[in-house]
Amino acid sequence: MGNLPEFRNEPYADFSQPANRQAMEAALESVRARFGREYRLRIGGEFLATGDTLNSLNPSNTKQVVGVHHKANAALATRAVENASEYFSRWSRTPAEERVRLLLDAARILRRRKLEFDAWLVYEAGKTWPEAEADVSEAIDFCEYYAREMLRLAGPQKVVQLPGEHDELVYLPLGVGVVIPPWNFPLAILVGMTVAALVTGNTVVLKPSSETPTIAAQFAEVLLEAGFPEASFTLLTGSGAAVGDVLVQHPKTRFICFTGSRDVGLRINELAAKPQKGQVWIKRVIVEMGGKDAIIVDADSDLEKAVDGVLASAFGYQGQKCSACSRAIVDAKVYDPFVEKLAQKAQALQVGPSDDPRFYMGPVISEGARKTILQYIETGKKEGRLVAGGSAVPGDGYFIAPTVIADIEPAARIFQEEIFGPVLAVSKARNFEHALELANDSEYGLTGAVFSNNPEHLRQAQEQFHVGNLYFNRKCTGAMVGAHPFGGFNMSGTDSKAGGPDYLLLFLQAKSIARKVG
Numbered sequence: 001m002g003n004l005p006e007f008r009n010e011p012y013a014d015f016s017q018p019a020n021r022q023a024m025e026a027a028l029e030s031v032r033a034r035f036g037r038e039y040r041l042r043i044g045g046e047f048l049a050t051g052d053t054l055n056s057l058n059p060s061n062t063k064q065v066v067g068v069h070h071k072a073n074a075a076l077a078t079r080a081v082e083n084a085s086e087y088f089s090r091w092s093r094t095p096a097e098e099r100v101r102l103l104l105d106a107a108r109i110l111r112r113r114k115l116e117f118d119a120w121l122v123y124e125a126g127k128t129w130p131e132a133e134a135d136v137s138e139a140i141d142f143c144e145y146y147a148r149e150m151l152r153l154a155g156p157q158k159v160v161q162l163p164g165e166h167d168e169l170v171y172l173p174l175g176v177g178v179v180i181p182p183w184n185f186p187l188a189i190l191v192g193m194t195v196a197a198l199v200t201g202n203t204v205v206l207k208p209s210s211e212t213p214t215i216a217a218q219f220a221e222v223l224l225e226a227g228f229p230e231a232s233f234t235l236l237t238g239s240g241a242a243v244g245d246v247l248v249q250h251p252k253t254r255f256i257c258f259t260g261s262r263d264v265g266l267r268i269n270e271l272a273a274k275p276q277k278g279q280v281w282i283k284r285v286i287v288e289m290g291g292k293d294a295i296i297v298d299a300d301s302d303l304e305k306a307v308d309g310v311l312a313s314a315f316g317y318q319g320q321k322c323s324a325c326s327r328a329i330v331d332a333k334v335y336d337p338f339v340e341k342l343a344q345k346a347q348a349l350q351v352g353p354s355d356d357p358r359f360y361m362g363p364v365i366s367e368g369a370r371k372t373i374l375q376y377i378e379t380g381k382k383e384g385r386l387v388a389g390g391s392a393v394p395g396d397g398y399f400i401a402p403t404v405i406a407d408i409e410p411a412a413r414i415f416q417e418e419i420f421g422p423v424l425a426v427s428k429a430r431n432f433e434h435a436l437e438l439a440n441d442s443e444y445g446l447t448g449a450v451f452s453n454n455p456e457h458l459r460q461a462q463e464q465f466h467v468g469n470l471y472f473n474r475k476c477t478g479a480m481v482g483a484h485p486f487g488g489f490n491m492s493g494t495d496s497k498a499g500g501p502d503y504l505l506l507f508l509q510a511k512s513i514a515r516k517v518g
C-alpha cells in the first residue's frame with residue numbers, strides 16, 4: 001500500500017464563494033427530488049420489506065417526507081447478528097491492508113458526494129449549511145484517520161525480546177459489533193463508530209437513529225460502492241426500543257458501541273453485563289453519553305470573545321451537540337456586562353429553515369424534542385430571569401428561539417439536567433475558585449472552556465476542571481479529529497476518545513506470541 005500522506009483535516013467549503021453557493025443550491029435541489037423514496041432493509045445481501053415503515057421528516061418543514069424506511073423487528077435483529085457472526089471468520093482474516101484500502105475508497109466517495117451529503121443533513125437533521133459541512137468533513141476525517149491508525153496497529157508492535165525467543169504482540173478483532181449512533185451527528189458519529197469497527201476486522205450490525213435513517217442508508221450505499229462485502233455490515237433500521245435489547249443481549253454480540261443519551265447508555269451497559277446462555281465472553285461496552293457543558297468567564301478576560309464563544313457553543317446546531325455549552329459561569333465582577341451583551345447578541349440570531357443560508361439557527365429535531373425543550377424553558381423561567389428568547393418561533397418546522405436564562409443557582413434543574421436544545425443557563429460565581437466548583441457541580445464531564453487572561457487560573461483549570469475535552473479562550477464545540485480526541489468523564493461515558501490514537505484499540509484484543517528460537 002505504500003506510505004499514506006500524513007493525516008490532514010478535510011477543508012470546509014467556503015459558502016461565501018458564489019461557485020460553492022451555487023453548487024450547494026444544486027445539491028439541495030437534487031436531494032429534494034429524491035424525497036419520499038422507500039428504503040428496504042438489507043440483511044446478508046437480501047432486500048426485505050417488512051411493511052412496517054417509519055417516515056423521516058424534514059424538521060424545517062414537516063410536510064416534507066425525506067425518506068420512508070422499512071423497520072426491522074426482533075426476529076430480523078437476531079438474524080442480522082447471526083449473519084454477522086457467520087461472516088466474521090472470513091472478514092477478520094481479510095488482510096488489514098485490504099480493509100484499509102476499502103476505507104480510503106469510502107473516504108474518496110464521501111468527498112466526491114460531499115455537497116450531496118451536506119444537503120441530506122440539511123433536510124433530515126435540520127443542520128445549517130456550515131454545520132452540515134462540518135459534520136460531513138468530520139466523517140471523511142474519521143475514515144482517513146482510522147485508515148492510518150489501522151496500518152500502525154497492523155504493523156509490528158514493540159515488545160521486549162527475551163534471549164532465545166522471538167516475542168510478538170498482534171491485534172485481533174473482537175467479533176460482531178452492534179453500533180448504535182445518535183441523530184445529532186447523523187453522518188460523522190455513525191461513520192466514525194462503524195468504520196472503526198469494520199477496519200479493525202469486526203462485522204457490524206448498525207442500528208441508526210429513527211430520526212435520521214436516510215443519511216444512514218446513503219452511507220450504507222457508500223460502503224457497498226467502496227467494496228465492503230455485503231455480509232460485513234447490516235444497516236438495521238428500527239426502533240431502539242423494539243430491536244435494541246435483542247441486539248445488545250444476543251449471545252453472539254461481542255461488543256456494543258453506543259453514542260446517545262445517559263439513560264439509554266446505562267441501560268445498554270447493564271443489559272450487556274449479564275451473560276446469556278451460550279455466551280463465552282464478557283461483552284465490551286463503549287458508551288458515550290450526554291453533557292452539561294460549562295464555559296467559565298473569568299474577571300480578567302476578553303468579554304467580546306467570551307460572549308461570541310458562548311453564543312457559538314450554546315446555539316450552533318440549536319444547542320443539540322453533546323459538547324454544547326448549556327451553562328455559562330461568570331465571575332461576579334463582569335457578570336452584568338456579560339449578560340447584557342450576551343442577551344443582545346442572542347436576540348439578534350435569526351432562526352428559520354436550515355436550507356436557507358440566511359438563518360444562523362434551524363429547527364430542533366422533532367416535535368418531541370421541541371415539547372421537552374419548551375417545558376425546560378418554562379421551568380427555567382421559574383428558576384431564573386429570562387433575558388432572551390423563551391418561546392417557539394412560528395413556522396412549518398420545530399423552531400425555538402435561542403433562550404438565555406440568567407441568575408441560575410446550581411440546584412436548579414436547568415443547571416443540572418441535559419436539555420439538548422437552544423437553552424443557556426447563566427450563573428454568577430464569587431471568584432475563579434467558585435467558578436471551577438460550579439463547573440464541576442455536575443454528574444457529567446464532557447467538554448468545558450475557560451475564557452481568561454490569567455495564566456495561573458488556566459493552570460488551575462487544567463488541573464481541576466474535570467472534563468474529557470477542555471478548551472482555553474475558545475468555544476467548547478467543534479472538536480477536530482486527530483487534534484482533539486473526543487470523549488467524556490463520569491456520566492458522559494467511557495472516555496473512548498474518538499478520533500485519537502487510543503480509539504481503535506477498543507475494537508481489538510491483543511494476542512502475545514512467544515516462539516522459542518535456536
Ligand code: NAD
Nearest residue numbers: 181182183208209240241244260261264288289290291322
Ligand atoms: P438516544 O439515547 O435517544 O438514542 C441514541 C441511539 O440509541 C438511537 O439510535 C436510538 O434509536 C437508540 N436506542 C434508543 N433506545 C434504545 C434501546 N433501548 N436499546 C438500544 N438502542 C436504543 O440519544 P439521541 O437523542 O439520539 O442523541 C442525543 C444524546 O446523545 C444526547 O444525550 C447527547 O449528549 C448524546 N451524544 C453524546 C455524544 C458523545 O460523544 N458523548 C455525541 C453525540 C450525542
